[in-house]
Amino acid sequence: MITKFALTPLSLAFALSLLPAQANEAAPSSAALELGLTLDGGFSSRDLALGSRERGFSVGHTELSLGGAIDPAFSGRATAVLHQHEGATELELEEAYVETQTLPAGLQVRAGRFLSQIGYLNPQHVHTDDFSERPLLYRAFLGSHYFDDGLRVNWLLPTPFYWQLGAEALSGKTLTGVSETRQRVGAYTVSSKLGGDIGTAHSWQFGLSYLRNQLLGEAPAEEEEEHVHSHEDEHGHSHAGSYQGRHLYLADAVWKWAPGGNNRERQLRLSAEYARLAQPSLAASKDDAHQAWYLAAALRLNPQWEVAARLDELKVLEAHDDHFHKGRLQERSLALAYKPSHFSTVRLQFSQQRDRGGFAAASNAVSLNYTMSLGAHGAHAF
Amino acid sequence: MRSKLAALLLGLAGLPACAALNVFACEPEWAALVRILAPDAKLFIATHAGQDPHHIEARPALISQLRQADLAICTGASLEAGWLPLLQQKAANPRVQAGQPGLFFAAEQVELLDAHQHVDRSMGDVHAEGNPHLHLDPRRMLRVAQALSTRLGQLDPAQAGVYQQRFGSWAEAWRRQVLRWEERASALEDRALIAQHSSFAYLWHWLNLRQVADLEPKPGLPPSVVHLRKVLQSAQQAQPFVIVQTSYQDPQPARWLAGQIKLPVLSLPATVDSQRLDLNAWYEGLLTALLNAATPAGRS
Numbered sequence: 001m002i003t004k005f006a007l008t009p010l011s012l013a014f015a016l017s018l019l020p021a022q023a024n025e026a027a028p029s030s031a032a033l034e035l036g037l038t039l040d041g042g043f044s045s046r047d048l049a050l051g052s053r054e055r056g057f058s059v060g061h062t063e064l065s066l067g068g069a070i071d072p073a074f075s076g077r078a079t080a081v082l083h084q085h086e087g088a089t090e091l092e093l094e095e096a097y098v099e100t101q102t103l104p105a106g107l108q109v110r111a112g113r114f115l116s117q118i119g120y121l122n123p124q125h126v127h128t129d130d131f132s133e134r135p136l137l138y139r140a141f142l143g144s145h146y147f148d149d150g151l152r153v154n155w156l157l158p159t160p161f162y163w164q165l166g167a168e169a170l171s172g173k174t175l176t177g178v179s180e181t182r183q184r185v186g187a188y189t190v191s192s193k194l195g196g197d198i199g200t201a202h203s204w205q206f207g208l209s210y211l212r213n214q215l216l217g218e219a220p221a222e223e224e225e226e227h228v229h230s231h232e233d234e235h236g237h238s239h240a241g242s243y244q245g246r247h248l249y250l251a252d253a254v255w256k257w258a259p260g261g262n263n264r265e266r267q268l269r270l271s272a273e274y275a276r277l278a279q280p281s282l283a284a285s286k287d288d289a290h291q292a293w294y295l296a297a298a299l300r301l302n303p304q305w306e307v308a309a310r311l312d313e314l315k316v317l318e319a320h321d322d323h324f325h326k327g328r329l330q331e332r333s334l335a336l337a338y339k340p341s342h343f344s345t346v347r348l349q350f351s352q353q354r355d356r357g358g359f360a361a362a363s364n365a366v367s368l369n370y371t372m373s374l375g376a377h378g379a380h381a382f
Numbered sequence: 383m384r385s386k387l388a389a390l391l392l393g394l395a396g397l398p399a400c401a402a403l404n405v406f407a408c409e410p411e412w413a414a415l416v417r418i419l420a421p422d423a424k425l426f427i428a429t430h431a432g433q434d435p436h437h438i439e440a441r442p443a444l445i446s447q448l449r450q451a452d453l454a455i456c457t458g459a460s461l462e463a464g465w466l467p468l469l470q471q472k473a474a475n476p477r478v479q480a481g482q483p484g485l486f487f488a489a490e491q492v493e494l495l496d497a498h499q500h501v502d503r504s505m506g507d508v509h510a511e512g513n514p515h516l517h518l519d520p521r522r523m524l525r526v527a528q529a530l531s532t533r534l535g536q537l538d539p540a541q542a543g544v545y546q547q548r549f550g551s552w553a554e555a556w557r558r559q560v561l562r563w564e565e566r567a568s569a570l571e572d573r574a575l576i577a578q579h580s581s582f583a584y585l586w587h588w589l590n591l592r593q594v595a596d597l598e599p600k601p602g603l604p605p606s607v608v609h610l611r612k613v614l615q616s617a618q619q620a621q622p623f624v625i626v627q628t629s630y631q632d633p634q635p636a637r638w639l640a641g642q643i644k645l646p647v648l649s650l651p652a653t654v655d656s657q658r659l660d661l662n663a664w665y666e667g668l669l670t671a672l673l674n675a676a677t678p679a680g681r682s
Binding site: 069072075099100101102103104106107108154156158159160161162163193194195196197200203204205256260261262263264265302303304340341342343374379380381382 | 430432433434436437438439440441442443445446449450463464465467468471472473474475476479480481482503506507602603604630632
């Protein structure tokens with residue numbers, strides 16, 4: 001067998017003559033398996049209350065994502081995230097799902113581990129954000145971004161405008177930090193998204209979503225407990241939300257404007273979300289609720305420069321014996337981003353926190369971060 | 383009542399019940415071909431001449447339109463790589479998924495200029511498959527139209543003959559028109575020009591024009607001062623007669639350069655007008671603008 005493939009000058013020439021032809025053919029179908037790597041890191045002057053970036057130099061989420069079509073009926077994706085926590089490097093599987101492509105009537109089913117589609121930012125990857133930290137709402141209620149194991153069914157209605165209805169059944173474990181439970185489904189979500197264009201320059205999207213936490217009151221796993229109950233000096237190691245509740249109601253609105261529709265040159269993006277996390281404990285009533293909202297604006301001045309500003313507020317109820325203490329945290333962020341190409345961002349951000357009760361860890365921070373991607377770079381959602 | 387319900391369910395299921403074809407065109411030039419070959423088709427055009435087709439957002443409005451489409455006709459060659467795959471994923475429309483007859487890529491019907499065997503990001507936004515802006519070559523447009531007429535016949539067999547017939551009569555007129563344009567454009571032969579990006583490369587190739595400098599330092603990156611200074615130094619000896627850019631590109635860099643080397647700037651539409659969808663008028667306009675710039679005496 002070996003002698004048959006020995007490198008004679010003739011066979012070598014033959015092999016070489018094949019090479020360019022193969023390369024040529026391979027080029028157009030490079031989408032077979034997309035491999036993408038996102039690098040993120042930087043320097044932060046101080047820790048923020050409920051922040052995820054450590055003081056000093058640090059590497060943020062290093063994301064490795066693989067995906068593509070499995071066959072005409074299914075596509076799939078897996079995303080692994082490496083991040084630093086208290087000196088140790090941790091590897092986490094953030095996404096590992098399969099999704100249908102060919103169901104009729106606008107139906108789509110996704111199964112596995114994925115980012116829940118509640119709210120505006122949650123289904124989006126963190127590296128596409130306009131700021132180096134997610135809004136307080138996400139950091140306090142959803143562990144920055146909520147991904148979980150489960151099943152999703154979506155229906156895109158045949159309307160002239162965009163209207164999607166969706167439902168998810170999830171384990172609830174990453175949200176609550178509970179690892180042992182008798183519940184088969186730990187969280188349910190339902191959501192509705194509407195969207196469209198107005199003329200050539202304006203586009204909008206409006207969403208409502210609801211999450212029901214079935215695991216409220218169950219004991220979180222030992223190592224997670226500390227994180228669930230203390231919100232001071234936390235680094236978002238655990239993906240459990242810092243604040244828990246039975247019912248999470250979310251409303252989000254996005255409006256984008258680009259002169260003449262030419263969003264590459266100039267664009268204004270406004271987004272706002274409001275969340276109400278009701279019934280913080282089994283003993284609490286439905287009227288007791290944590291609340292959070294943010295309002296963000298990002299302006300693309302030209303293809304390479306963007307400025308963004310965000311106002312955040314978080315109001316919480318801290319359980320003390322048989323009653324609640326009110327806590328309130330405000331945050332203001334201003335970011336300047338330089339994007340030499342579509343694949344690289346360097347961001348200077350100033351964040352100012354104000355303690356309005358219960359948040360002694362509130363502080364101000366200046367940070368300089370980079371977010372860059374290699375290889376296949378999934379398109380950004382609206 | 384029951385029939386009404388059945389009709390509603392059918393409607394919801396999105397079945398193309400003998401109705402006109404629902405076509406999603408990624409760019410207006412392909413919509414113009416659809417208008418010629420299938421004038422009755424319901425047509426949605428995702429982009430317009432004022433937008434950079436590389437950088438379109440996967441907006442909700444586009445998702446809902448792609449969900450309804452029987453046919454999506456796009457350029458391909460990675461031009462829409464930043465938004466079409468996401469639209470396809472979100473639209474959950476089995477008719478327009480990869481490999482289905484309902485997805486038509488113009489770039490797959492013709493040979494492309496500047497195909498690369500090796501591409502990496504340090505080269506800028508270079509497409510391995512080749513330059514995707516093929517709609518600026520009228521001869522390639524002809525071949526795309528032919529392939530499209532066949533595809534339409536596949537999707538709508540009852541009318542296959544009609545599509546062929548429409549292509550035949552349009553092609554005849556188009557060929558004669560191309561000859562007339564080539565004759566008129568002979569004055570442009572071998573002239574040098576400066577342009578931004580490779581947007582018009584097929585037009586230069588067709589008319590034997592030479593692009594001696596690009597305002598972009600690398601494909602897809604915006605012009606920088608450093609690079610423009612280099613262009614200023616190097617391009618002058620080639621004696622370019624004009625600086626050309628597309629109507630969606632920022633006019634400032636071209637204007638700055640034009641002020642330095644005393645050249646006219648042409649801001650030309652990179653595609654056909656979305657309202658009129660008139661390919662002839664668009665080509666005619668490009669040619670007239672270039673001829674006017676090349677022969678200053680002929681300016682009105």
